[in-house]
């Protein structure tokens with residue numbers, strides 16, 4: 001695909017460069033990070049966000065965090081490594097890519113036991129680079145697979161941001177849109193603004209406009225009307241975790257969009273890399289849902305919009321049950337229903 005993408009997370013061996021997504025769309029600014037605490041903070045504050053990008057940042061963050069780990073013997077090194085990994089794991093609870101990436105780094109560290117610790121540290125930087133590169137390839141395949149579901153002239157609706165900046169490149173839900181554009185197809189997009197933090201307005205609308213894609217911004221509450229009026233022919237979203245039965249956690253509001261799609265007989269697609277599938281989580285009920293600060297709702301972006309002291313419930317994600325999902329698209333293909341049986345096969349070689 002043509003290179004129109006900003007790499008939102010990159011590492012030069014010394015510094016981690018993170019596109020500060022909280023400043024978009026007004027300011028395109030990269031944070032320069034040299035310690036693990038700032039990586040933790042960047043994830044927590046959503047400066048880096050989107051499940052795959054969180055995983056990539058965590059892998060690099062861990063590589064940064066073990067710079068000063070003892071090199072005398074593997075046990076001392078590994079104890080230090082584990083402590084840093086456990087610390088990063090507390091940054092956000094829902095996107096399984098965070099834990100997946102930390103586990104991958106852990107497996108690599110253990111596999112290299114026996115080599116000098118100084119070389120293990122370098123190999124762990126390589127592992128983080130591999131995680132990033134693999135995600136880029138995976139997103140490209142998701143784009144190809146998802147595009148098979150779209151026809152020229154269609155309009156699709158998306159929620160939150162599952163675009164290039166939420167991944168290594170290309171995005172998940174937005175990857176087929178970019179590919180369609182490159183192939184000369186006309187696919188238009190409705191972007192839900194995505195309350196309360198406006199990832200749809202600030203990030204998706206911005207990304208798609210940069211790429212010259214026809215995007216129309218709506219508030220979340222307008223999705224029903226847009227569907228009722230026949231303005232969209234499909235919904236595609238990304239996700240933060242797929243449970244073993246195919247239930248999916250994604251940005252708050254996604255469940256509502258899935259219900260609306262069902263009511264209007266519109267296919268509801270979820271794009272997910274294998275790194276987002278968690279067979280150890282049985283159903284959606286077992287997915288930990290992050291709750292965030294009340295101020296995101298009462299004073300989002302600094303302006304007070306609610307009475308002082310009002311009680312607030314602010315879950316950052318919801319769960320869409322598998323029966324509302326027409327298909328889950330991964331790098332390995334398109335799965336239509338029967339998720340409990342199909343998902344484990346994806347991990348067979």
Ligand SMILES: CSC[C@@H](O)[C@@H](O)C(=O)COP(=O)(O)O
Pocket residue numbers: 046049050051052095159160161162163166167171172173199237238239240250251252316
């Ligand atoms: C490819 S990104 C997929 C998901 O992580 C995305 O849809 C989403 O819900 C992100 O939530 P966020 O809170 O902005 O990290």
